[in-house]
Amino acid sequence: MTKRTSAKYKIDRRMGENIWGRAKSPVNRREYGPGQHGQRRKGKLSDFGIQLRAKQKLKGYYGDLTEKQFRRIYAEAERVKGDTGENLVGLLERRLDALVYRAKFVPTVFAARQFVNHGHVLVNGKKVNIPSYRLKEGDVVEVREKSKQMALVLEAVQSAERDVPDYLEVDHNKLTAKFVRTPALSDVPYAVVMEPNLVVEFYAKN
Structure with missing residues (x-):
């Protein structure tokens, strides 16, 4: 079981987005990151940072899967015919x-x-x-x-x-x-924009 059950709102704060669309999310009140320096962390992200954020957001959405679990699902999505990003979302929804x-x-x-x-x-x-x-x-x-x-x-x-x-x-x-x-990306009711194509780019380069 995930160790983040008690810290789901921290994931929202870390991402700076209300990723589940919950009314009680702290991001609805303050959009800056957690911690005493959170308000000063709005610097521009590099391409790597953008791709990493997309991966963390998708991984966090499904209960903050471990990197090992998520990587295994990604590897399977890559082996299946078709668009890897779409396959990844389909496997997560199954x-x-x-x-x-x-x-x-x-x-x-x-x-x-x-x-x-x-x-x-x-x-x-x-x-x-x-x-x-x-x-x-x-x-x-x-x-x-x-x-x-x-x-x-x-x-x-x-x-x-x-x-x-x-x-x-x-x-x-x-x-x-x-x-x-099995749904396509456009079928899945994410509360925020998910970008599995950036997750594919992240794993392709790292």
Whole structure:
């Protein structure tokens, strides 16, 4: 599990953007970076800095994956036919924790990872507790019967803060979600602009 669960707002501050679009993000109040020198860190970024920031933003969005995890997913995206940046986003969205978050079963991607870890989720009727589990098109994910009345779930389902994307078919009454298709970058409802092409450039040079 990520060590950044308690520090999700620090990721927003570090990026200088409200990357999940949350109403309570500190970036809504102050756009400068964290720390006593945060207001003086607005210098122009180099090409390397811009590419690194794009990588950190995408990696942070999915629960601040470790560099090893993210690099492995990138390597797989590179091996598949097609645009590497698009492939990378598609693979990230096929993670089980990403679907649980997208389906609005939980309020944050960090909560999604913990929710899956604690065994609250079934995939095609079988319990899966691995957040990085790779979904296939047509897979059905559901919240276990015992977990459907959890306050966390009820609050997330009723939240109007974000919408469910159209590459999922979600029934909030039954708390089920079908992974219909692997999305393209333009399909994914990021709250800020993500630039996987810059991530590709970063790994190509480093």
